[in-house]
Amino acid sequence: MKIVYFTHSLASCWNHGNAHFVRGILSELTLRGHDVLACEPENGWSLSNLIADHGEAGLAAFRTAYPELRLHSFAADDPLEAMVGDADLVIVHEWNAADLVAELGRMRRKGAGFTLLFHDTHHRAVSAPEQMRAYDLEGYDGVLAFGAALAEVYRGWGWGDRAWVWHEAADTRRFRPRVTDDPPHDLIWIGNWGDGERETELETFLLAPARAANLRLDIYGVRYPPEALEMLGRYGARYHGWAPNAVAPALFSQHLATVHVPRRFYAEMLPGIPTIRMFEALACGIPLASAPWEDSEGLFRAGADYLLARDGAEMTRHLKLLRHDHALRAQLAANGIETIRARHSCAHRVDELMTIVEKLRPTLEVRTFA
Numbered sequence: 423m424k425i426v427y428f429t430h431s432l433a434s435c436w437n438h439g440n441a442h443f444v445r446g447i448l449s450e451l452t453l454r455g456h457d458v459l460a461c462e463p464e465n466g467w468s469l470s471n472l473i474a475d476h477g478e479a480g481l482a483a484f485r486t487a488y489p490e491l492r493l494h495s496f497a498a499d500d501p502l503e504a505m506v507g508d509a510d511l512v513i514v515h516e517w518n519a520a521d522l523v524a525e526l527g528r529m530r531r532k533g534a535g536f537t538l539l540f541h542d543t544h545h546r547a548v549s550a551p552e553q554m555r556a557y558d559l560e561g562y563d564g565v566l567a568f569g570a571a572l573a574e575v576y577r578g579w580g581w582g583d584r585a586w587v588w589h590e591a592a593d594t595r596r597f598r599p600r601v602t603d604d605p606p607h608d609l610i611w612i613g614n615w616g617d618g619e620r621e622t623e624l625e626t627f628l629l630a631p632a633r634a635a636n637l638r639l640d641i642y643g644v645r646y647p648p649e650a651l652e653m654l655g656r657y658g659a660r661y662h663g664w665a666p667n668a669v670a671p672a673l674f675s676q677h678l679a680t681v682h683v684p685r686r687f688y689a690e691m692l693p694g695i696p697t698i699r700m701f702e703a704l705a706c707g708i709p710l711a712s713a714p715w716e717d718s719e720g721l722f723r724a725g726a727d728y729l730l731a732r733d734g735a736e737m738t739r740h741l742k743l744l745r746h747d748h749a750l751r752a753q754l755a756a757n758g759i760e761t762i763r764a765r766h767s768c769a770h771r772v773d774e775l776m777t778i779v780e781k782l783r784p785t786l787e788v789r790t791f792a
Contacts, residue, residue, distance in 0.1 A: 423510045423779075424457040426536075428526075430517040432460040432493050433481055435667040436472035437614050437644050439698045440515070440543045442667050445488055446593025446768035447775070452490050454772070461505050463519070464495045471644075475664060483666035487596055502526060509536045511779055513566070516542045520557055527561030537782050541566045543590065545687035547575045555579070563782050566775075569695035570719050586778050589721065590698050592705035594767040596668065599707035599759065600675035608637040609741070610677040610708075612670055612699055615646040619685040626734045627713035628681050629657040635741035642673065674706040678751065679744040681737070682712035682728070694718035701766055704728070704758030709751045711740040721766065727758045 427448060435441035444460070452458045462469070472480045496505060502525055506512055514523055523540070530538045540562050547554045559565070565581055566588040567573035576585035609632050615621075632639040641654060642665040654661050665673060674680065682700045693716035703710045704727060711729040724730045729744075731737035744751055 424459075424508060425451055425511045425513070426459050426461060426506050426509045428461050428512070428514045428518050428522065430515060431462050431466045431468040432491065433462065433484055434466070434469040434472040435484070436468045436475070436480075436664060437616075438468040439614075439667075440517075440590075441468075442593060442597075442698050442702065443543070443590040443768070443771075444515070445484075445491065445667075446591070446595070447771060448491055449488060449593065449595065450768045450772045452492075459492050459494055459505075461494045461496055464497050472664075475644075480664075480666070483668040487668035502529065506534070506536060511539070512536045513539045513541050516540065516544055516546070516554070516557070524558035527558055529561075530563070531561035537779055538562050539564050539566050539778075541588070542572060542576075543568045545572075545685070545692055547572055548691045549687050551575075564778065566778075569692055571692040571694055586774075587719075588771060588774060588778075589695075589719075589766070590701060591766045591768050591771045592701040592762050594705055594763060594769070597671050597702050597705040599755070600671050602675045604676060606675075607640060607677050608632075608679075608745070609639045610642070610673060610680050611639065611683075612642045612665065612673065612680070612702075613683065613697070614643040615650045616685070619687065620683055621650070623683050623686065623689075623713055625653065625657075627683055627731060627737050629653065629659060630734055631731075631737040631741050632659070632681075633657050634738040635745060637678075637741055637745055640673075640677065670702055671706045674703060674708040677708065679709040679711065679741070681741075682710055682715075684713065684715045689713075689715050694721070696721065700728070701762065705762045705767075707755040707759050709744050709754040710758065711737060711744065713737070722761055723757065726754075727761050728754065 429444050431438055432444060448458050448460055514526055526538060540559055542565060564584040564586060565576045566586055567576055568588060568590055570587050573585045573587045611628055639659040641659050641661050644664045651661060680703050684697055688695045696715060711731055714732055722728060729740040731740055
């Protein structure tokens with residue numbers, strides 16, 4: 423099958439958490455023998471920021487980890503017909519330009535033979551619905567939503583049984599336990615500050631409990647404004663800046679535990695959707711404690727795969743346990759790896775994608791568009 427995926431960026435993971443999943447999916451498809459091409463706009467926001475901060479060296483980890491991936495960078499006026507060619511499947515991530523999204527839909531309406539899917543991995547459908555409703559999705563065959571709550575939003579917008587749940591997952595070819603002889607550091611958190619969507623939660627469930635549990639805390643991520651860095655300093659956290667997603671497994675292997683802190687929109691308005699960091703951490707076998715979130719779809723086993731804290735005091739107790747109880751850390755690690763390998767790898771998601779496409783393919787020649 424010839425597959426084209428339009429992404430904001432494949433090369434850059436700077437403030438672009440979805441890069442992990444897209445890379446893993448396209449890698450799995452490629453290694454299964456499909457003809458796969460990723461298309462990203464030249465000088466996109468994530469890539470431009472990465473190059474500005476780290477130069478071409480910032481791309482080295484990606485290029486080393488994913489040599490099998492093919493990437494085409496396109497200018498705004500490049501013809502889409504040349505990119506999609508005779509593709510069988512075209513997937514468009516929601517963080518693409520509206521005119522590109524619309525033009526691909528027009529091509530499909532005019533008889534293009536590819537299956538066309540829209541891939542939504544963000545909270546804007548509930549936090550800024552006017553932005554998402556402005557996308558022209560007429561002509562699209564379906565929507566891939568990264569959680570049931572988000573899929574329900576699209577169903578309410580008229581997509582019915584053509585809105586599928588397609589959760590993120592771990593690229594287990596690369597995110598797996600790493601053996602290290604070095605004594606582990608204490609606690610690690612990988613995440614971006616963003617737009618203050620979880621400032622209170624980070625203080626309540628990460629910074630204060632880490633200090634109370636007497637755990638050294640290493641933080642990696644971008645977009646930390648001066649006031650955020652000041653807060654980290656007050657709690658004694660060590661801020662290291664950006665780290666390539668591809669080196670996250672090595673970073674996890676050097677630490678005792680990590681913490682999951684979902685953004686407020688997911689915790690309150692889109693229950694059942696964890697951040698990609700949860701999949702990554704469990705796949706790597708690092709014990710994890712989580713701030714509150716409602717696992718409404720039963721993705722994981724609270725208390726077995728990870729520890730769930732209802733407030734800051736409970737998070738402090740969890741971190742103290744993780745610091746001193748080697749057997750607990752080992753059991754959580756084993757359980758988390760088991761769940762990821764059984765249900766939440768990119769290989770599982772490719773199987774799900776192929777099932778969706780097979781359901782749609784017989785209707786391609788007979789569907790008509792208003």
